[in-house]
Structure formats: structure tokens, C-alpha cells
Amino acid sequence: MQLSHARRNSLITGIATLVVSGAATAALAIPQPAHNTEAVAPVAAVVADGKPAADQAQAGTAAAAAQQATQATQEAQAAQAKSEADATAQAQAQAAAQAQAEAQAEAEAKAQADAKAQADAAASRSQQRQDLSSYSGTPQQIAAQIVPAGQLQCFSNIVFRESSWNPLAVNASSGAYGLVQALPGSKMASAGADWRTNPVTQIKWGLNYMNTRYGSPCSAWSFWQAHHWY
Known part of the structure; x- marks a missing residue:
């Protein structure tokens, strides 16, 4: 059966109207993105400098702990160095005191030896005088x-x-x-x-x-x- 020209145009117009109407209905069915900035705020708060806030907090705690450990190590090293310096100073003082005591003992021993030598010499001279006086004659x-x-x-x-x-x-x-x-x-x-x-x-x-x-x-x-x- 052949349609008249007017009938054919009317069918085409109806089909076009149905297509446009279906597209509009489909568009209304697609969820639209929210334009409220408060909805994305939590996401922005969770991410900063490309790292989660929890990772940043953990990194900060680790850095503080490392700094405290370093400070504790430095304090321990300083205390050990002071202890060693005190021990060295004490040992040097003891060595000096011992050396002084030995020098004093040597000086006293020398003085006693000198005194004995002088006494022996005096005794020898006295003995010589006595011996000389005991001889007589030609x-x-x-x-x-x-x-x-x-x-x-x-x-x-x-x-x-x-x-x-x-x-x-x-x-x-x-x-x-x-x-x-x-x-x-x-x-x-x-x-x-x-x-x-x-x-x-x-x-x-x-x-x-x-x-x-x-x-x-x-x-x-x-x-x-x-x-x-x-």
C-alpha cells in the first residue's frame, strides 16, 4: 500500500517527537552531581599534600620520637664523657700524689744516707786520730x-x-x-x-x-x- 506524501511526513514527525521525548526522560533519570561544596569537604579534610591526615600525624609522632631519642643519646654521651673526664682527672691526681710521696721518701732516704755518711766520716777521723796517738817512737x-x-x-x-x-x-x-x-x-x-x-x-x-x-x-x-x- 502506498502512503500519501502528507501521511508519510506526519509519521516522521511523530517518530522524531518520541525520540526527543525519550532522550529528555533519560536525561532526567541520570543523577546530577551535587553543587554543594560542603559535601566534598570531608574528602578535602582527609587528604592534604597528597597524603592522608592520619599518615601525617603518624609521621609527626615518629619525628618527635626520633628527636627525643637523639637528644637522649646526646645527653647520655655527654654524661659518659664527663664521667670519663672525672675518672681521668682523679687518676692523674692520684698519680701525682704518689709521685710526690715517692719523691719525698727518696729525699728523706738521701738525707738519712748523707747524715750516716757524715757520721761515719767523723767516726773514721776520730778513729784515725785515736790510732795515730796510739803509736810512739821512731x-x-x-x-x-x-x-x-x-x-x-x-x-x-x-x-x-x-x-x-x-x-x-x-x-x-x-x-x-x-x-x-x-x-x-x-x-x-x-x-x-x-x-x-x-x-x-x-x-x-x-x-x-x-x-x-x-x-x-x-x-x-x-x-x-x-x-x-x-
């Missing part, structure tokens, strides 16, 4: 009182040939002095301060010299016989 008689009997003749042989028993004898060429012709004569000061005039001092020094250098007056006499000096 130089030969004094020698007989000092030199052992087995060595007396050898000792006498040397003294006779050196000084003829003269305690003031001086060798004109060498300057040797006294009974035993000590060279220099001042050597005899080790036996006594009166070595220049006292035959006792000279004989004691000469006997000690012969014993020390040759072993005995007889050994010294043997050397003298071979060399004409001793």
Missing part, C-alpha cells in the same frame, strides 16, 4: 807496730832506700815526698790530713800502697830490686 819503731812481722823487713828495705827513714824527705828531681816517697806526696792525704809530718800516716799509706799495687811489701821489694823503683 819511724822504724812505728813501722814495727803497723806492718805485719813477716813483711816488716821488706818494708824497711824499701823505706831505707827511698828516704833513709826521713818523713820530710823530698826527691829533688821528681818531687816525691816522705818515708815511702809518694808521688805526689798529696796522695797520702787519703790516710790523714797530717801526711806531711806524721810518720804514722805515711807508713799506713805506704803499706796500703804496697799491698794494693803488688800484693805485699815483699812483692814490692822484689820489684824494687829489679827496677830500683816501685
Whole structure:
């Protein structure tokens, strides 16, 4: 069946009206976004700088705890350093006190030793004076009182040939002095301060010299016989 031109246009217009009406109804059925800013406020409050607020709070707490831990560590290190410094200072003070005590003890010991040495020297001088005063007679008689009997003749042989028993004898060429012709004569000061005039001092020094250098007056006499000096 063929529709007339007017009928066909009327159908097309009706279909178009139905399409437009359906589209409008569909548009009304789609939920529209709310324009109230208060509705999105909670979301904005939860997110800041791209991180949730809870994460930021946790990060802040961790930072504060780290700072407190660092401060506690620094305080502990400072306390330990002070304790070590105090211990070092105390040890140094103790060492200094000990050193001072040892130095004082050494000084006291030295003073005691010096005092003893002086006392011994004084006693020795007193004994020497006493010994000197205990001998009497001629130089030969004094020698007989000092030199052992087995060595007396050898000792006498040397003294006779050196000084003829003269305690003031001086060798004109060498300057040797006294009974035993000590060279220099001042050597005899080790036996006594009166070595220049006292035959006792000279004989004691000469006997000690012969014993020390040759072993005995007889050994010294043997050397003298071979060399004409001793």
C-alpha cells in the first residue's frame, strides 16, 4: 500500500517527537552531581599534600620520637664523657700524689744516707786520730807496730832506700815526698790530713800502697830490686 506524501511526513514527525521525548526522560533519570561544596569537604579534610591526615600525624609522632631519642643519646654521651673526664682527672691526681710521696721518701732516704755518711766520716777521723796517738817512737819503731812481722823487713828495705827513714824527705828531681816517697806526696792525704809530718800516716799509706799495687811489701821489694823503683 502506498502512503500519501502528507501521511508519510506526519509519521516522521511523530517518530522524531518520541525520540526527543525519550532522550529528555533519560536525561532526567541520570543523577546530577551535587553543587554543594560542603559535601566534598570531608574528602578535602582527609587528604592534604597528597597524603592522608592520619599518615601525617603518624609521621609527626615518629619525628618527635626520633628527636627525643637523639637528644637522649646526646645527653647520655655527654654524661659518659664527663664521667670519663672525672675518672681521668682523679687518676692523674692520684698519680701525682704518689709521685710526690715517692719523691719525698727518696729525699728523706738521701738525707738519712748523707747524715750516716757524715757520721761515719767523723767516726773514721776520730778513729784515725785515736790510732795515730796510739803509736810512739821512731819511724822504724812505728813501722814495727803497723806492718805485719813477716813483711816488716821488706818494708824497711824499701823505706831505707827511698828516704833513709826521713818523713820530710823530698826527691829533688821528681818531687816525691816522705818515708815511702809518694808521688805526689798529696796522695797520702787519703790516710790523714797530717801526711806531711806524721810518720804514722805515711807508713799506713805506704803499706796500703804496697799491698794494693803488688800484693805485699815483699812483692814490692822484689820489684824494687829489679827496677830500683816501685
